[in-house]
Amino acid sequence: MKTEAIKVQNLDKHFDDIHAVDDVSFTIHTGEIFSLLGPNGAGKTTTIGMISGLLTPDAGEVWLMGNSVLKSPKLAKAALGVVPQEIALYEDISARANLNFWGKMYGLRGEELITRVDEVLALVGLEDRANGAVSKFSGGMQRRLNVGIALLHEPQVIIMDEPTVGIDPQSRRKILDSVKQLRDQGVTILYTTHYMEEAQELSDRIAIMDNGKIIALGSHQELIEIVGELDRICLTINEKPLNVIRAWESLEGVEKVTAEDGRINLFVKDSNRVLPDIFETAAKENVRITGVDIQEPNLEAVFLHLTGRALRD
């Protein structure tokens, strides 16, 4: 039987009249990479805040490696490393001084601290800049140090909250590789992102979150099956779409049509077969198609299918 690294049960959190997290439950097994995928404001950071003991839930409970975060926070937190979404570093001191300080906060001392600081510097590729002030670092370097701090005490569970936001491809690659390296060492990882490519590349399982709720949970393959292996044809047109949509919906092989600011999504069984019919129908309705994009099923499509909205704004 797999052990539970993170267990979240019926978590609930309100901020005034915003229901940020709405009855969220999931279990992450040891050694698993688990992604929370959702758009801005979905409630990912709030969920993580409650898991890491930073926020007190209105209702529900969280266990980390079997320890209740609410009842024995010290034990629970000792097993956990958190990479916060916003870079949280002391910019006026060096990278090494930052790592030294945070290492102490995780209870590291003496030789062990020195060794771990050097190992982490190497892991995130900052050996050359170890003694430079963090304020002089590029955004990507700061992100890498931000990640490194969470790894110092070799936690069994690591939570990363959108660790790759707004950085150069090189730094992003470095971070994604280090996540995989950690997985290979048996570390459990909870990863939040709104990039579906990252979720797809890294995750054993993915929870899709929207408006404080988990709306789907499963492996990448399982989630794709929700949209029934349909291709998606994304069209841009020059007219008010109302009539043509009705016509398209009645075509053979078209399962579903959604419209969002001038862009129409048609979910079809086989795009090659229906494309000619789609153009023909458009011509009959005097609608000009100005752009066509055909996509095999992906998480974006799943999100769209479940919410009627795009994952990215």
Added chain:
Amino acid sequence: MKIIAIAIKDLWRAFRSFFALAFMFGVPILMTAMFAFLFGGIGGNEPEFTIPRTDVVIVNQDEGSLLVPNFEVEGKNSFSTMGEMLVDTLQQETFEDLMTLTTANEADARLAVDNQQAGMALIIPAEFTNALIGQSNQPAEIEFYQDPELSLGPQIIQSIVMSVVDGFSSGILTLDTVTTVLEDQGVILNQVENMTLLSNLTAGSDSQQDAGDTNLNIITPTINTAGSEQANPLQTILRSIMAGMMIFYAFFTGTSAAQTILQEQENGTLARLFMTPTPTTTILNGKFLAGFLMIIVQVIVLLGFANLVFGIYWGPLISLLMASIGLVALATSFGIFVMSLVKSTKQAGIIFGAVLTFTGMLGISSVFVMGTPIEKAFNYIPLLVPQGWAMNAFEASWNDNGVQTLLHTGGMLVLAILFFAIGNARFKKRFN
């Protein structure tokens, strides 16, 4: 211990910040140095200060010399001893502004100095005349018995006496030279003629500065009397300014140390700290400790600097220690208190601009009214603000008023506990 690690991290960051250093040490030292420069007359302007008049008690024990029954100075009285002649010289009108002379026996004179009724005693020993004219094995001695704290007045008296005695001995040297010349020419003077010549030579040689080595020993014993009534007025002013600046900016240090809690909250490091296995209490206490240590460093550096560079006397060590501990505790806790009332560093700017400046100025207002008619009122008005308690405690310390120092320190500690209790409770509640 994590609490120490947090405090050290904050100290390290503060001491790397130019602004923190400038306000902790730079401004107080610069202000004091500026006043020292202005009032010290270094700039070439006439100094505003008149040298204080010193009460001098003279003990003339000079028994004169059997060889010389009396000395005569032309147009003046005759003296039976060199001691008498010295006393007469010091009684000249020229020295009237500098000293008030009285005579007494040795015991009374020493007592008068010990009781601070006199600034110094000038003790002329029995062998003074004999020693000066070379009839004794010992060199001539004059004892200056004085309060070591009262530097300026007695120092001036001392140098006057020395130059007068220099005059005497150079007179004796000249006499030697003259008699040798006369002897060479076959003229032998009898003793009376000899001494008359000596007196004339002495009276005419008051400004022979380069008399070289005088055979005069100066004895200035150290007396353990601490007092400030007659302290150098420049130092008195510098002391008040330095104390005022130190207190004013110690409160800035306390407040800006507490402000780092809000800064860390805004840049996310506080949240990150809360996610480590470190209790909220430890995190907050570590940050409070940082402020406490910073002010300790600040106070030690400023007090020490003022003492070493400007020679400022802060009072007995015990009193100084009490006032300093009170200041450190109060400035730290006041910072915690005011910062617990605001939500963001933006609001904290107002605290620095308005609250700290106003309370600080009021607290150290005694510095600005020094020597004015409203001075008395400002014994109590500053007690409306914490800085005033600190200022009064330091003033009591250097005035050697142990009771007042203790009372004000007690007041500071009570306030400190109060501010800390409120501030600490508010911060704990905010971060539950």
